[in-house]
Structures are given as structure tokens and as C-alpha cells.
Amino acid sequence: xxxRSAPRYTLFGLGIIVLVVALALVLARPxxxxxxxxxxxxxxxxxxxxxxxxxxxxxxxxxxxLNIQSWNTAEGARVLFVEARELPMFDLRVTFAAGSSQDGDxxxxxxxxxxxLNEGVAGKDVTAIAxxxxxxxxxxxxxxxxxxxxATLRSLSTPDKREPALKLFAEVVGKPTFPEDAxxxxxxxxxxxxxxxxxxPGKIAGKTLFNQLYGNHPYAHSSDGSxxxxxxxxxxxxxxxxxxxxxxxNAVIALVGDLSRAEAEAIAAQVSGALPKGPALAKPAEPxxxxxxxxxxxxxxxxxxxxxxxxxxxxxxxDWPALSLGNQILGGGAFGTRLMSxxxxxxxxxxxxxxxxxxxxxxGPFMINLQTRAELxxxxxxxxxxxxxEYLKNGPTQQELxxxxxxxxxxxxxxNASNSSIVGQLxxxxxxxLPLTWxxxxxxxxxxxxxxxxxxxxxxxxxxxxxxxxxxxxxxKQKPLPxxxxxxxxxxxxxxxx
Amino acid sequence: MNAxxxxxxxxxxxxLCLPFAALAADPQPxxxxxxxxxxxxxxxxxxxxxxxxxxxxxxxxxxYETPGQTGLSHALEHMMFKGSAKIGPGEASRxxxxxxxxxxxxxxxxxxxxxxxxxxxRLPVALELEADRLAxxxxxxxxxxxxxxxxxxxxRLRTDDQPNxxxxxxxxxxxxxxxxxxxxxxxxMADLERMKVEELRHWYESWYAPNxxxxxxxxxxxxxxxKGLAQKYFGAIPxxxxxxxxxxxxxxxxxxxxxxxxxxxxxxxxxxGFNVPSLATTKDPRPVNALRLISALLDGGYSARMPARLxxxxxxxxxxxxxxxxxxxxxxLFMISATPNVQKQKTLADVEKGIWQLLxxxxxxxxTAEELERVRAQVIAGLVYDxxxxxxxxxxxxxxxxxxxxxxxxxxxxxxxxxxTPQDIQDAARTYFTRERLSVAHVLPEESAHE
Numbered sequence: 001x002x003x004r005s006a007p008r009y010t011l012f013g014l015g016i017i018v019l020v021v022a023l024a025l026v027l028a029r030p031x032x033x034x035x036x037x038x039x040x041x042x043x044x045x046x047x048x049x050x051x052x053x054x055x056x057x058x059x060x061x062x063x064x065x066l067n068i069q070s071w072n073t074a075e076g077a078r079v080l081f082v083e084a085r086e087l088p089m090f091d092l093r094v095t096f097a098a099g100s101s102q103d104g105d106x107x108x109x110x111x112x113x114x115x116x117l118n119e120g121v122a123g124k125d126v127t128a129i130a131x132x133x134x135x136x137x138x139x140x141x142x143x144x145x146x147x148x149x150x151a152t153l154r155s156l157s158t159p160d161k162r163e164p165a166l167k168l169f170a171e172v173v174g175k176p177t178f179p180e181d182a183x184x185x186x187x188x189x190x191x192x193x194x195x196x197x198x199x200x201p202g203k204i205a206g207k208t209l210f211n212q213l214y215g216n217h218p219y220a221h222s223s224d225g226s227x228x229x230x231x232x233x234x235x236x237x238x239x240x241x242x243x244x245x246x247x248x249x250n251a252v253i254a255l256v257g258d259l260s261r262a263e264a265e266a267i268a269a270q271v272s273g274a275l276p277k278g279p280a281l282a283k284p285a286e287p288x289x290x291x292x293x294x295x296x297x298x299x300x301x302x303x304x305x306x307x308x309x310x311x312x313x314x315x316x317x318x319d320w321p322a323l324s325l326g327n328q329i330l331g332g333g334a335f336g337t338r339l340m341s342x343x344x345x346x347x348x349x350x351x352x353x354x355x356x357x358x359x360x361x362x363x364g365p366f367m368i369n370l371q372t373r374a375e376l377x378x379x380x381x382x383x384x385x386x387x388x389x390e391y392l393k394n395g396p397t398q399q400e401l402x403x404x405x406x407x408x409x410x411x412x413x414x415x416n417a418s419n420s421s422i423v424g425q426l427x428x429x430x431x432x433x434l435p436l437t438w439x440x441x442x443x444x445x446x447x448x449x450x451x452x453x454x455x456x457x458x459x460x461x462x463x464x465x466x467x468x469x470x471x472x473x474x475x476x477k478q479k480p481l482p483x484x485x486x487x488x489x490x491x492x493x494x495x496x497x498x
Numbered sequence: 499m500n501a502x503x504x505x506x507x508x509x510x511x512x513x514l515c516l517p518f519a520a521l522a523a524d525p526q527p528x529x530x531x532x533x534x535x536x537x538x539x540x541x542x543x544x545x546x547x548x549x550x551x552x553x554x555x556x557x558x559x560x561x562y563e564t565p566g567q568t569g570l571s572h573a574l575e576h577m578m579f580k581g582s583a584k585i586g587p588g589e590a591s592r593x594x595x596x597x598x599x600x601x602x603x604x605x606x607x608x609x610x611x612x613x614x615x616x617x618x619x620r621l622p623v624a625l626e627l628e629a630d631r632l633a634x635x636x637x638x639x640x641x642x643x644x645x646x647x648x649x650x651x652x653x654r655l656r657t658d659d660q661p662n663x664x665x666x667x668x669x670x671x672x673x674x675x676x677x678x679x680x681x682x683x684x685x686x687m688a689d690l691e692r693m694k695v696e697e698l699r700h701w702y703e704s705w706y707a708p709n710x711x712x713x714x715x716x717x718x719x720x721x722x723x724x725k726g727l728a729q730k731y732f733g734a735i736p737x738x739x740x741x742x743x744x745x746x747x748x749x750x751x752x753x754x755x756x757x758x759x760x761x762x763x764x765x766x767x768x769x770x771g772f773n774v775p776s777l778a779t780t781k782d783p784r785p786v787n788a789l790r791l792i793s794a795l796l797d798g799g800y801s802a803r804m805p806a807r808l809x810x811x812x813x814x815x816x817x818x819x820x821x822x823x824x825x826x827x828x829x830x831l832f833m834i835s836a837t838p839n840v841q842k843q844k845t846l847a848d849v850e851k852g853i854w855q856l857l858x859x860x861x862x863x864x865x866t867a868e869e870l871e872r873v874r875a876q877v878i879a880g881l882v883y884d885x886x887x888x889x890x891x892x893x894x895x896x897x898x899x900x901x902x903x904x905x906x907x908x909x910x911x912x913x914x915x916x917x918x919t920p921q922d923i924q925d926a927a928r929t930y931f932t933r934e935r936l937s938v939a940h941v942l943p944e945e946s947a948h949e
Contacts, residue, residue: 047585051620052731053593057543061598061617064547086546089882126810130801135872137879156879185813188841195840199661299761301659303651334602335591345588348647351655363621371655403596411599413617417547418886485644
């Protein structure tokens, strides 16, 4: 639900090190295990040898019922609240339309402003602020992406913890002092991050792709800005950006946890009242269609990173359910998608291949990304393009669509099982101004889709010859792809309909 | 910025964090039982949402492997998705996907684990599939020939093309001279090149027995329900003798080891690791818990000593972190890593000096009560926050059980940490932060090689 196209790699200069230690704990992160659509399979067996599967009643599973309450604060912030009394804690997530698409001609301004929130408030420096939160056991978080900037607080709900944590949070978000020494330090850290990114072919590919896809549009540049833009950013610019973009009218307040409605209202009023006064910022302009074509960047890695993209849709687009379901079949899940089946399962060419639509305030990208050994990169690229072209031409099969609907219905209970997932959903509903029934609506619309509708939506928004492609890797002599496994396709065991 | 702080706190809390009686929230009932053939089952009830996570943990990982056969545990993990008696290759994933489940697996040096997260009514399917591949894995040769290529891609992606990951792999090989922790979990490329499916069959037959596994189920279930299902699907799998598993013990004081690497990076960095015991290998938990507190004092939040002094006060580093995993089957490492602040012309030598100042201070000066209280507040809150995720609850239980500790340790977590005195912290620092226990890696940009 968040702005997936723009992960926050802001402080990766630090992240490296973090990574090194994290690796000590769990070296091999979950190995993506596999599978395939229309799975090829050794040996044919009668269906329903799985007793448990036969015994499922085929009904869509029940799920946690959310009573989403919503109101506006006196200053105009939209509030979404779900009461969850089971655990003595709460999550607060304040989202501003203050991402890098609002940078203007100063790339990195939004990120720096966000990163500076907790560096100083009246009477407290950065360490005192950190001690304040940590001494209460509270977690403060912040982050800045293309569309949005967020500030979050997780705290115990008991008043002796909650109240001081909220007081500090309101100051940090609403009245930061932006100390000069902190700005210098954080700029240096960002610059270290840019240096670090140069060793990462995936990062290089991602940055180049957005440049090619968005041209002069504000989505083109990295949220972090660049080594050229960051050093010149001034305190005055940060203050002006904060005054304009961190206003109550530009904010959505999401709250989940051990709070009454009255307590939630008081918290929202407190946060909203601490913010600068002002209206919501306008969305960025619509991006222009990019020029299709391939850009290759030579890089001394063992693998070649491949990214393929087109402009997709904005968050309000009525085709979103159809595209989401269509993409789920093409390459949207970890397992069993067409791309994963053909590229990994049948040919062993990659560890992972994924496609994604990232609907944003204005048209976000549709992207496919993967990596493969350099000598097979051209053949693999061609294979991926062919899979996409065939899919756009013929659409999904009825079986694929039915399976995808079942999957979606089955996974629905997982989507709101924890407070942290609920607060994320509330934030997105509020930020993109979706109806409170959005989750249910989306589910219903998805279940009603036909093969023709999915196919029509996919081919309306995507075309096989419009791809913007970026490859990053060494230039080496190419080899032909290995032949795919020739096992006959086999239907999976019957999963009950519903 | 604060993602950092949270992550750092996670190093302290992440592996160990379930709340029980000590806390304000109603405790969540947790039950354990052992089936006749030795499968241990732990069930933890969490009825907030009609979902459930099932994890099975096998006591086998890369620290069990021998030279020439590295990467077997992880490769076997991949092949566990390639069919068993009741289903064909990839079919289990397909079935689970259609049910809306999330599933995956992970391998570490101490364990191999498989999980499914799904709507509560689908739990029997997850258990039947899991039992089937424990009892009757197929391991087809043609599937292996493709999957090993996928694994090599995984290695290229995560290690060979990641200069810092590669450096860390070599660092570990140096820092663990005696134990199987020397071995990278994904395996050395030369061993992947010569791995045979027969070796995987042998590995599977050696270690994948019900009496070498722990099943953890957390979510909207009852113990009776899980007991019935576990008995039904796992009950008939025969018990089997497994090879003796020796704890990965290290030399206490192997001597100072140093490694200089030139990799494709723009920024230099530094890795420190001190050979230290874990909770599973120590006779006295006190120094181990002291090390955990030291890690929190150094890097347990944005107000901790490393960010406050090295990153901000002295502006010595662009970033630095410390980490200590006390929950390993064998002896562990106390890790520190850092990247110098090159914009301020700081060098690795400056950074090393700064780190030793922090370490020496721990030896001579007790932490303030206020500082310790802050760490404690984070631990207490973390115990509650962790309950928001059924998966992290299950992972904590599974990991503790699999490294030879009890999940019940969670109950005493807070008390154990409270028992650590300022004197314990100084003693631990003096004992463990010595050159004889230290491995150092200097990871440098390639250009420096020609200077």
C-alpha cells in the first residue's frame, strides 16, 4: 500500500554496515522458493491425494472486521482510526504530501527536511530527543518517498508513556528547529550514501530507469537528490519546505491501537494543532510518454540487472483492480507467476523475477526486474519481452484468473492481521483519498472481473513495444538460452471453488 | 535516521522478545508437547485475527557441513519445493498460493526452517504438505540440475556482486577458525559447481527426521486442534537416528587476525569481531547477558553511544553498528562495523581509535543508571511490540528451540537482563574485548591497491 517504487535508500551509507551485522544473524535470507504456473511436474497423479485439501469447505475465509472511523481535525487533517484493544500499545502514522515530487528544482529537499525533523526542537538536541523517545520505550520513525513523507510513532498506551511520547512527537513533526550542524552531518551521510550506491548495479539500474521513464517530471530524480544537488541545500529552504508541506491541511493521521475514540480524537487534535497551518499541496503534473528503447550501462559485475518499464496508472484509476489481478498472474507474486515459471523454474536463469504496478498520485511505473548471468542476459531479456507480449496479446486463461481470485480472497485475512499492517492501510486510504470501504470494494471488484476485462485493461495500459529498458552489467559474449524443461503441463490438485 | 535506531534496538530485542506473565497485557497461552516419534510442537494462541503461521524448524544448517560439501543445507531447502509423494515439483507452492498463503523458507548456520502464513481454516493443508515432504521427498535429478543454477544466481546476486557481503563472508571464514561457522550458508561457488543430488539425498536422510524438528504454530488456534492435526499428518512418520550434532565451539583466544581486502567499493569500511560465547555455550549466563547489554549501550538506539559519539559528537563515522547474537548453537562473535566519515577526512585508523575508546571506557567506567534504565524501557516495550506479529513470535520460539535453548527463556528475559550489574558489564568488557579474541577486516576501494 505504500509507495513501492521509491524505497527509502536514503541513508544507505549507514545501511551497509547495518547489513554486515545483520548478515551475522541470518545469513541466507529466505530463499525464494519457487514454483510455476501450469506447473510442469514429474509423474501424474490422481487429484485430491491431499486429504486436507479435499476437506476444505471452499468458502472464502473469515477475516478480522475493521471498523474504520474517520473525521477531520479543526485544522483540516484527515484522520482514520481503528480501535484495537488487544495489546497495550498504539501506532500513529502521519503522512504528508511532502515527497520528492515536491522538491521543485532542488532534488533532495524533501528527504533532507524529513531527515532533519528529529534533529532538534526547542530546548532539545538530537540526542536529547532520541533519549526522550527511547527512555519511554517509544519508537519514532520517519521516511520520505516520491509522493509522501511520513513520521511514525509506536508507543505503549499507558498514559505515563503515551502522553510524553506524543508531546515530543508533536514537537518533532510540527516545530523542528533544523540545527545547522545537523544539516551538515546529514548531508555528509547522504553523500556517503551516494558513494556507496556506486557499487550496486541494481541501484544504478533503478536510478537510470526512473530518469529514462520520467524525463523532466519530478518523479525522475531519486528522492535522495544527488551529489550535485544536496550540498547546496540551505536551512532557509528546509524551513520554507516544512512550513509549506508539513501543514495540517497536507496531512493524513492514521491511528491504530489501544485507544478510545475520545483519546484518538485528542491525539489527532494535538498533532494537527502542532503543525503549521496551510492547505494541501497540489499533485504533480501528469508525466509525458517516454521514448521507448534500451540503455545499457557497463558495470563489472557477474550478473546483468535487467529493468523493463512503462508508465502505469495513478491511484484513482478505475482499472486498478483489473491491472492488479492481471499483474498478479504475470509476475506479481513470489510463486507461480508466468515470469517466475518460465524464467526461473523451467530454465534456471534467475533467482527472482517480478513485475509490479505502482499506482501513485499521478501515473506511477509498471516495472519488471530481474538479474541473470551476464552471458545469458540478451536471451533472457528477449524471453521476458516475449512473455509480456504474449500475455498482452492473449490475456490470462480462465483457470489462471480463477486461481488468482481465489488467492486474493484467501490472502485477504492476512492483510489486516496486525496493527502495523492496518495502520499502513489506513495511511494509504487517507493519503490517496480512497473511500473507507476501499478494501472491501477492491476485493469485490476483483472477484467480479472476467478474462476479457483483465486482458482489455492490461493491453489498454501496456504495449510490448513501448518498453523503456535499462541493463547494467559487463559486456560479454552472449550464449543461447538453455532449452526449457519439456515436462507436460499439469493441473494442480483441485482447490475447492468458492 | 530512526530506521537505524529501530534496527539497532532490534539487535538486542529482535531475536528474543516475547512477553509473558510479566506484562500488562493478558498473557497468550503457550503450550508444548512431543509426539511419540519425537517431533516437538509449540503452540501459541493469538486470537486477534483468524490467521495462523506454521513453521517447521530442522536442526541442520551450514555449521553442520564439512569442507567440500558447503551449501548442502541451503540447496536442500530449495529442493524441498520440488515434490514429494503426494505432489509434484512446485505443486505445493501452487496449492498454497491458490489458498492465499504466504510461504517460504530460510537457512542459516544453525537451522533450516519452512513456514506458511494463512487463513486459519487452511492450516491442515500446510501441515499435510509439510509432513509429506518430511516423509517422502522426491529430489528429481533434472529438477536439481536447474535449481543449482538458480542457487548460483542467488550467490552471484547476494554475495559475489555485493562487495560488502563478499568481504563479510571472508571475514567470517577468518573469525571462526575452528567451528563450522566458518562456512558460508549459501556455500562456496566451487562446492556448488560440484554438488550432486545424491549428496542432497544423503543430507536429507541424515537430518530430516521428526525427532530432529520443532513445529511451531502461532495464531488463532488451540493446542488440542494442533495436536490432533500434528498427530494425523506427522504421526506415522518413523523416528530415525540422526548423526551426533556437536556444538560449534571456538578457540577462546585465537590471537589477533587481520585481513585487508580491496573490493569494488568507493568507501572504506571496517569490521571487528571478538570471539565470545553464546547463551548455549556459556556456563554462566551473566557475562553473556552483559554482552547483550553492552551491544544495546553501544548501538541500541539513536541515543546510544555509537550514534551519539562516533556519528554525531566526533563525526568520526558515516555510520557504525554493533551486534551480538547470543542465541546461537555454538560460540558467537561480538561484532562492530563502521564506515569512516570521509567528508571529514577521517580514516580507518581514526575510526579504530574511536572504537577502542568506547570499548576501553566500558572496561573502566560503569554505565549510568539512567542509561541502563533507557535500555530496560526499550526491552519492556519491545516485548509488547513483538506481539503484534505472529511470525516474529513463531520465529523467536523456533530459533530458541533449535539452538538448544528453551522458548521458556522468553519468560525470564527481563529478569535476566535486570540481574546484570554495572560490575558485570565492566568484567565482560575486560574479558572479551581483547586483541587475542579479535579479527579485523579493512575493506578498501580497489584504487588503494595501487597507491
